[in-house]
Amino acid sequence: MEFLISEGYDGMSRSAADVVKSVIVDDPSCVLGLATGSTPIGMYACLVKDCKEGEVSFKDVTTFNLDEYVGLPGEHDQSYRYFMDTNLFDHVDIDKARTNLPDGCAGNLEQMCAEYEQKIQDAGGIDIQVLGIGHNGHIGFNEPCDDFPVATHPVDLTESTINANSRLFSDVSEVPRSAVTMGIGTIMKARKVIVLANGDGKADIVKAAFTGPVVPSVPASVLQLHPDVTIVLDSAAASKLDI
Ligand code: PGA
Numbered sequence: 001m002e003f004l005i006s007e008g009y010d011g012m013s014r015s016a017a018d019v020v021k022s023v024i025v026d027d028p029s030c031v032l033g034l035a036t037g038s039t040p041i042g043m044y045a046c047l048v049k050d051c052k053e054g055e056v057s058f059k060d061v062t063t064f065n066l067d068e069y070v071g072l073p074g075e076h077d078q079s080y081r082y083f084m085d086t087n088l089f090d091h092v093d094i095d096k097a098r099t100n101l102p103d104g105c106a107g108n109l110e111q112m113c114a115e116y117e118q119k120i121q122d123a124g125g126i127d128i129q130v131l132g133i134g135h136n137g138h139i140g141f142n143e144p145c146d147d148f149p150v151a152t153h154p155v156d157l158t159e160s161t162i163n164a165n166s167r168l169f170s171d172v173s174e175v176p177r178s179a180v181t182m183g184i185g186t187i188m189k190a191r192k193v194i195v196l197a198n199g200d201g202k203a204d205i206v207k208a209a210f211t212g213p214v215v216p217s218v219p220a221s222v223l224q225l226h227p228d229v230t231i232v233l234d235s236a237a238a239s240k241l242d243i
Pocket residue numbers: 036037038039040132133134135138139140
């Protein structure tokens with residue numbers, strides 16, 4: 001595990017964008033695993049800037065997002081499809097037909113999950129997976145539980161995640177109660193993983209996840225077992241690490 005520690009949110013965003021950019025430059029038809037949330041917004045802004053300045057092209061890139069709410073169509077401004085369109089896809093030269101998110105409106109969610117998993121495999125697997133980390137250690141919507149879920153699956157959200165995400169909705173009652181997420185096994189199969197975290201509020205979970213025991217009650221801790229993980233932090237999120 002490698003730690004990349006930068007000054008402030010902008011520094012973290014630039015470092016993370018540089019890691020993703022170098023993967024695309026090395027292999028212009030690579031497969032990106034992408035994440036939503038507040039944390040990667042700055043990284044996406046850096047990648048948009050880099051694309052506009054001709055430093056990187058998404059023309060042949062394929063993407064798979066980690067997760068999506070159940071029941072929110074892509075036009076809903078809190079859906080993760082909408083997030084990805086507005087923060088990245090609409091501003092770079094990507095072919096939208098190559099951008100994939102789980103379909104949270106599918107009639108048969110179990111079948112959709114199996115097909116999503118297959119589609120990732122058919123694309124050759126994920127070259128780099130971008131992750132945020134929840135205050136409870138979740139990655140994607142893999143919440144703390146008794147085991148590590150293997151594949152893409154539907155999930156009921158915990159109260160802590162519903163409350164954390166309610167800041168983006170006009171009322172907590174509007175936050176979907178369930179979602180679809182890649183499993184821990186899906187994430188662990190990615191050839192490279194980067195985890196982004198910034199701010200004091202993430203310092204405790206960063207320490208627990210990346211220096212504590214590997215336990216399913218802290219889902220991100222499993223990444224300690226991955227052969228190629230870079231943890232990209234600002235100094236506040238890194239402040240409780242002994243490194
Ligand atoms: P955040 O969410 O980036 O909005 O803090 C991270 C996560 O819940 O994975």
